[in-house]
Amino acid sequence: MPSSRQRALSRDIILSSALDLVDEEGLSALSLRSLGKRLGVSQAAFYRHFPDKAALLEGIAEQVWRLTFEAFLGRVDDGAVDAESRPAPEASEPTADAPASALLTYMRAYAHCLAATLRSHPGAVMLLLTHPMSTPEQLSLLARVFVTLARRGFTPNADMLGLVNAVSIYTTAFVAAEVVPPVGGSPEQPVDLSAASAALDPEDAQALRPLIEDLLDGRYDFNAQFERGLEAILRGWA
Numbered sequence: 001m002p003s004s005r006q007r008a009l010s011r012d013i014i015l016s017s018a019l020d021l022v023d024e025e026g027l028s029a030l031s032l033r034s035l036g037k038r039l040g041v042s043q044a045a046f047y048r049h050f051p052d053k054a055a056l057l058e059g060i061a062e063q064v065w066r067l068t069f070e071a072f073l074g075r076v077d078d079g080a081v082d083a084e085s086r087p088a089p090e091a092s093e094p095t096a097d098a099p100a101s102a103l104l105t106y107m108r109a110y111a112h113c114l115a116a117t118l119r120s121h122p123g124a125v126m127l128l129l130t131h132p133m134s135t136p137e138q139l140s141l142l143a144r145v146f147v148t149l150a151r152r153g154f155t156p157n158a159d160m161l162g163l164v165n166a167v168s169i170y171t172t173a174f175v176a177a178e179v180v181p182p183v184g185g186s187p188e189q190p191v192d193l194s195a196a197s198a199a200l201d202p203e204d205a206q207a208l209r210p211l212i213e214d215l216l217d218g219r220y221d222f223n224a225q226f227e228r229g230l231e232a233i234l235r236g237w238a
Helices: 004-008 012-026 032-039 051-076 080-083 098-120 122-130 136-151 158-178 193-198 203-218 222-237
Strands: none
Touching: 012 032, 012 051, 032 051, 032 080, 051 080, 051 122, 051 136, 080 098, 098 122, 098 136, 098 158, 098 222, 122 158, 136 158, 158 193, 158 222, 193 203
């Protein structure tokens, strides 16, 4: 007979605890056994919700998407995104591409919500990057976003899905480059860019000098580069 603690377990409780474990100890530390130890139950207590670790990993991805979409829909519901999408008072009359421009404003807000969520849960970044949305629960979350956009005059179609997919992959990969530790661990000694540059062929060193000087002087702005790439995707898509 299951204990009272086992009976109290829900899918949400399990996923929240699993994400906490990943945040604190990393994805490699996650197992049904380690999660059971954290929650004070045997790993058999999870089988009703998650038959194996693969299903649990999909569930954690679902949890990260939920946090992202809830943040995005919260911005939509409170009118913040609608305000950003309205033309400035001094702007000319709306043009034929106004709906497209408004959609890009929504996608920009979505990208920022996704990036913020991933930076808060860096241990789950590679999980999202390697587990595209595929489960009923994950697709249901995406459907909520599309329903909300449809109520604001945007037609959900394959093109919109393609844009969401492109923005999601770009944002997740960019944050991965920012927060995911190097495979095999970080080097014991930090990279000396000045020494590495000095060891290059002079022609190669000359080609890389602007980048290396920006990095050494702290002028390379990671966030600015993210914004520039995002704008290129959004405007190119339009």
